[in-house]
Amino acid sequence: MNLRHLFIAFSVVWLAGCATSPASYDAPLKPITRAHTGTSKVASLESNNDLWERIRKGFAIPDLEHDLVDAQEQWYGSRPDYIDRMTTRSSKYLYHIVEELEQRNMPTELALLPYIESAFNPQAVSSAKAAGMWQFMPATGSYFDLTQNAFRDDRRDVLASTRAALDYLEKLHRMFGDWHLALAAYNWGEGSVGRAIKRNEKQGQGTSYVELSMPNETRNYVPKLQAVKNIIADPEKFNIELPNIENHPYFQAVDIKRDMDVELVARLADVRLEDFKALNPSFHRPTIFAGGTTQILLPWDNAKVFQRNFAAYNDGQYASWTVWVAPSTMTVANAAQRVGMSEADLRSVNRIPPRMMIKSGSALMVPRTSQHLSDVSSHIADHGTLAFAPEITEVTRRTPVKVRKGDTMAKVASRNGVTVANLARWNDIKTTAKLSAGQSLDIYKTVKIQAAGVNNKKSAPTKQVRSTVVTKKAADTKVAQKSKGGTPTKKKR
Template identity: 35%
Template sequence: MHKLLGVFALGVLWFGGGCSLTPSVDELPPMPPAAPEPIPEPEAGTAGLANGMAEPEPTAIAEPADQDQDLWARLREGYGLPRVDNPRVEEQRVFYTRHPVYFTRVTTRAERYLKFIVDETEARHMPTELALLPVVESAFDPFAYSHGRAAGPWQFIPSTGQHFGLRQDWWYDGRRDIIASTRAALTYLEQLADRFDGDWLLALASYNAGAGTILRAQKRNEAAGKPTDFWSLDLPTETTAYVPKLLAVADIVRNPKQYGVALHPITDVPYFISVDTGGQLDLTQAARLAEVPMEELYLLNPGFNRWATAPAGPHRLLVPADKADRFKAGLASLPAGQRMRWQRYTIARGDNLQSIARRHRTKVQVLREINHLKGNTIIAGKTLLIPQSARGSAAPAGDGAKPRGRRLAHKVDSGDTLWDLARHYQVSVRDLAQWNDLDPKDPLRVGQTLQVWSGNESGDQGQRSEMVRQVRYSVRHGDSLYTIANRFNVSVNDIRSWNNTLSKRRYLRPGDRVTLFVDIRDAP
């Protein structure tokens, strides 16, 4: 289903005569979807997201009493894509209808976001089928992450996200921000539709494969005297299926009973309200003020990488609509000193910013920004401010409150990795590293003894600490373990431990499939 991103540099088409530092829509690279093929359903209550986090049911909202309150009915009324009788569409319809429970689960997940997306689509006078594109792109998983480094519900790769103003840094990734990514995706689709004279099927194909790919295919057909519509073009395999997938999803939503599919009921009322926070805010405090579970707050605000909103913004939080007034009142009465927790660290001889950042699970750049440092020079005896979660997840190993639960000792065996052990003991990779004064990417030594706190209640566990996505990467010409590790911000030793066959071979071969476990908060 996935297609590796091509190198989009020298082969890019340039239009309009001169070179520009800002690429045109024709030059933007493809954005492959990360949505998995429908798979056997997990046991009830165990559905999870790409980040490994248990997925709570959406906040209960009464089922629509009539058509006027049914979001699905409103969505159907705004359909504007052509209805096509094509074997490729039928093939995708059959594919989806063979997995009706999967379809119900995806539409349940969509409940948090679909009302907002439909509103945005209608406000731009776009076909409302486009509001269903995240079904194809990410299965409405806001934490979805692909082997091509595409992230979020709309699957923006880093460069295209930056082109459309989606900031990506240590604190925040706009590609996962529901509001920002939706508006960016619709803007991109509008530009593509304009580029192809209002042909939405070509615009959708371009969203997947890149406009340059579609334009080149059209030129080939023109030269051969063939039609240049979507169905007549010779396109990559993934793209030839991509547009039919959306058309198939739209057909099923149009008449779910005909296809034996039950859509999760969604009322045409706002699920969330955006609240201005007025500055940086600890998300644990926010959840307490709104009286919502942390998991719900993160599902509504998946763009935040850490335990707090980003210091550079956006200074807003999405909260369930019925909790908004309570949250606003609590935020207004919250003392300024309780919005964030800070630790004052006294610099010791031999310290440097890198060692301090590593010890406190943060970045050198973050320490520079918070402490207004122009360079890396620090002076022993001076103090640094270090951000710290209200739940203590940022505390360095050996500092702060002792972890709760039962202390265990694990002796490292051959093949053990922090990720595997964290999954085994149901703790976070970062907690496990912190308890043993390790960096999450440090290799383990056979015979090494690790401390594990079973049943701990660390804040990092509650704050998406399992935002780890399994990625199957296909090796390309010029790849090495080092370049792949650098690309996904993991270590070479990790890659070897996740892929036992690699230790038996000296070189990678193009086409080899490499399994990676990527923390999407730290991946580029």
């Protein structure tokens, strides 16, 4: 059978299958009904370049209607310049937060929480030492694996702190089953909210957010978020103009494999130093140590610029600074001499307070030299601490002593460990002077004391700088003390 015959045979069969039976002409017409897909995983064909609209569509927390919300709306609504600064600052971080929330199927209102916590300032520090745009206390940050050491503070890190904050919020929502209570616990601590709920239950009262007794800061916390949510939902109602934020990543993570100066990274990426620090706010030293930090964040278009320039960089030295670990407790002057720095420079770079000695094992930033060319180890980069002990200084003190019956100058001097000549000189008398019982003589001795402002005890207390690592064990101890097994209280102001 040739090709023409095959085609004719196929056409006959196909037409026979398409033919409509006579009965079908007599059947009544039925309206076409809307079909429903069997899965929700079909990608939307809608193109939305406005991140604000994407956030609005993800709102899922029940609205709180309360007089306190009205008051907060008035406060924010009367400050359009403040709203503009906050929202403009947030444009670097919002896309990432929304992406993380959607992947976890969490309400997108939570992307607005840093407006309440820190006005989206990753360098913000509260009076209670909560840090970063999500405002983690040191112990809570450690509980959620946010490294805090001599070289970086991950409570300020954009990726790490967002991950930790959403982990915490998910945990609180599972605990209380209510987003308003979860938010109250984020601010006040789950132990405090749990006890407030038990008090109300014991008294036969309701246990919703508005029915619990709580501090004023927590009482206003959810109303603040609701007010910001209302403004984002309908900015025209409040005469607010939101900046345009594209529905596109602002930054990209780039791997680093060498210790590098912060200024060099910014130069190779062709970004301003302040812009680099805004995306990488956890670094508080002039050099990034690859052993502890494997990635940096760069503006989307600058990531490839950095990679291209890094590949072409041929100066051979990427870092001007390295880390030297003090082998014993020593003075700052002694340490400076060992590493070839001036005492003033060593103090400045490592923020060493006055009247303090460097404790053994402290990790100090020092210039990279021919003796220190290798990159810092991952152990030091992740666990390096900087600890101080009060300086021991010598002072001369006057102590009056009473002459006993039968005492001579020689006996008084011997009993107090001084020479007869000095005893005579201090009291302006002869070495052969006769003494009377009850007579007062002055003795001068040199004694060692700790630096001013530190308790002078047998065991001198160590002063740890804020950047010292808070261990998991220490965080767990605070858990037991504050929350009876829960997460440490996030903050108290």
